Amino acid sequence: MGEFAYVAPTSVADALDVLREHANNGRRAQMLAGGTDLLVQMRGLDKAPRTIVDVKKIEEANRLDIGSDEIYIGAAIPSAALNENAALKALLPGLIEAADLIGSTQIQGRATLGGNLCNASPAADTTPAMIVNRGVCVIASGGGNRELPVEAFCTGVGVNALADGEFLLGLKFPHPAARTGDAYLRFIPRTEMDIAVAGCGVSVTLDADGRCVDAAVGIGAVAPTPLKVEAAAEALIGTKVDDDALAAAGAACTAAASPITDKRGTVEYRRKVVAVLCRRTGAIARDRALGAS
């Protein structure tokens, strides 16, 4: 593993100081939450020296609030804690399922939503699930906190919207409206311990007649960044999220995808499977919304 220094600031201000000081001196600083991506990178290709800034001692990065208007999830909360939170699971089942797909039980004791997002992998499972739940990033910045929709956070493969001196503090989600359901599915060739070949999250809100009044669709592993697919959401809104509507939404996902052929799948395969996932995910989200009504 490459050489590194380690600091664990206990406040946002201290953490920002560390980042600013490093930036001013041309030194590299990197945030650590669970480290499930970072430590692997440090043992592998990227062994350059750096300062590791642990966010886990900062209160705002560890806070979990389930309010009547808003849900706040600190960026450093391990996914095992989220998976075991019954209230959260009842409100955002699709998001929690996505978190539960990542890693083994041991890894989930470390892995975080914040880290998954900051790593900016196109295949990150929680990112489409956060997008469809209208997630907003709370970013600690020298000028105070700033906010950014999750779908705008990843700007390229492994690249995110954080400027020098900033770090991700937490994620906010509006409290789901009545008769809302979300879901996330990914396709992997194995049953676990794998990375998505394609992924799709769907959230739908139905009216009392079961007609879709609001929807969001997010896809992963089929473009350089996870995408929010407005056309797929539009294909669902106003429908009863029936097979025809789901097929139209799936087709919109295929159209929005710009995948590559690589060791995990071909362009043709990913375009097809993202539509299949959209149909299946949408049906689960719809059934959840109906069950919630």
Place this chain on the structure above:
Amino acid sequence: MAEAVDLRVVGTTPVRPDGVDKVTGRAQFGADLNMPNMLHGRILRSPHAHARIKRVDLSKALAMQGVYAAVSGADFPMLASGEVSGEAGGDLADIARNVMARDKALYHGHAVAAVAATSLEVAEQALDAIEVDYEVLPPVLDVLEAMAADATLLDEQCFTKGLSETPDKPSNIAAMVKLARGDLEAGFAAADVVVEGEYRIPMAHQGYIEPHACTATVNEEGKATVWCCTQGHFDFRTMTAHILGCKIADLKFIASEIGGGFGGKTVVYLEPVAVMLSKKAGRPVKLVMTREEVFRATGPTSGSVVRVKVGARKDGRITAAKAWLAYEAGGLAGAPVGPGVMSIFAPYDLDNFLVEGYEVLVNKPKVAAYRAPGAPQSMHAMEVALDDIARQLDMDPLDLRLRNAADEGTQAPYGPKFPPIGFKACIEAAKKHPNYLAQVPEGAGRGVAAGFWFNIGMQSSAEVRINEDGSVVVMEGNPDIGGSRASMCLMAAETLGVPYEQVKTYVGDTESTGYCMVTGGSRTTFATGMAVVRACEDIIAECKARAAATWGVDKDQVEWQDGTAVPAPGVNADVNPLSLADLAASASATGGPILGKASLNAQGAGASFSINFADLKVDKETGAVEVLSYTAIQDAGKAIHPAYVEGQMQGGAAQGIGWALNEEYIYDQDGVMENAGFLDYRMPVASDLPMIDTEIVEVPNPSHPYGVRGVGETPIVAPLGVAANAVRDAIGIRINDLPMSPPRILAALDAA
């Protein structure tokens, strides 16, 4: 063979003697040994799949603080071709060039130089300081393109072996193997149905959990001690001595516990390099591969193209069979095309056949043995062809195989007449198996295929020592991969007539026990087991002699019963029976410690046949395959420890299913493997598979005291055909190429 009745402990399933230390983490594996002043070695590997090495300059690396030694190909003697090490090794000149490249790098990851330094970090930095000038050459990656007359050559001195006349021009075809019998043309003319196909399978890795690791220390007299994870430390010693040009007596090899091998640890990679580095550094040197190195530079088994054509009459009798095999050897010769040719038709009684196999050099890792080396690739094609015939004839696939099954007296395609074999017994067991009698679940497909492996015997030694308290020490020289210490204890306890718990089996190093060939070829329980039984018989003879001396009777008047010497019936001796403990306690008065020994070159390893079948379900929208049930039926001759026989059957099935469904070496156009890790080299995880159901058939091998046939390799053969045939049944489309990954299945569905 001995009476198969009244066995007391053979056939029971006690806990393995090495089990507790393995589950508690105390067991010492290859990388676990550390020594004072030990250095850490790293290997520089070629960044090119095919390149001439113009210059290697180690001087900048050697000048670095903390770097104690550096070596490259120039530090190793050149070996003349043709020196062959045992069954597992292959041509030593090729093994030597694989251990360290000389004039050419033949695959991406080929070792080019190595360093030893005070830490891994310093060693890594030293690798960066080594200067290598390469002349990059076009990589040859496709086996059929490599065979073309105008192909780029990997080795200008490669003249195809096995042809009636040595060719006058070099090629990438290292060897050709051919078997034939009867009149092929007449056979096909007599057929009512003829099927043919071409089947491609990419390289696959053994996937053992423990990466290769060793520590070597060379003392001031030039004597080396090497600790390593290996399937055979005696053969590792021989290979290392040849590669380094030193004496066997100057090398001591100690085998650690081993975290899987599957054939891939029958050949040296690190050990000669570690010894050379230690010799130069004057300190112990440890070399441990990363998982990426394991994928890029060890194993795998051959990728293959197999063409097969089979004809049969309406009643299912095969009239003719023809096959053409091309196996990738990797950058250096050593592909298992011979066993591929010999095994493809082995389960069947054929009058007319022709099979030709070609071993082809390509710029990929030099292949190593992998469970039944060469058989899964060729037999997959035959088992798929038989499935196609069964469909065309509307015949049960088991009945078709039974109609043509080899039996005792059948002349095997590779020559000898079979002694008693269990293929028909396996088919009959399958026909009666509840899983076969059950309906195929809605939406699923069922596949059937046969498996086979020759098995080998060869040389083994064993010693048995009686401790002062009568407890028994078995000392032998085969690293225990699949529970062999338990099997040795069982056979020794059975033969001596003592409880299992009274016997301990140890795997000795190369100086504490006699030669044992590698743990491979499914030979250990058969051959080393036979040596252990003979050594126990030696003990019994010695004990009878001592009892006779004690009692003052002739030794012929003593019998051995239930672990005690007793007077033979009719012998008028008023004496108490003498147990092993009694005899051990009085040993000082009767001739000293009691020892038994045996060494042999075991003959008559019985072939092991199998029938496997499975129900698979295909998600037609994603191409994903789910294994609903899998049943493996195999002839073990006699299962010494049935639970470990079942473990072999289940493990082989899991590996074969992985090979069939998802595992493959994926290369880019430059010959760089793109998936050199367990994330993207997709072996099955536990949740991918159901419990593999097993049924052990026992048709005793007359050449072994307890009837043993090797069981370790046959299990991986059938699953490829089983999966292919089940997918065919499920989706109505024949997919010829493996792996049947989701994109390949979905593309086939879309094209239909």
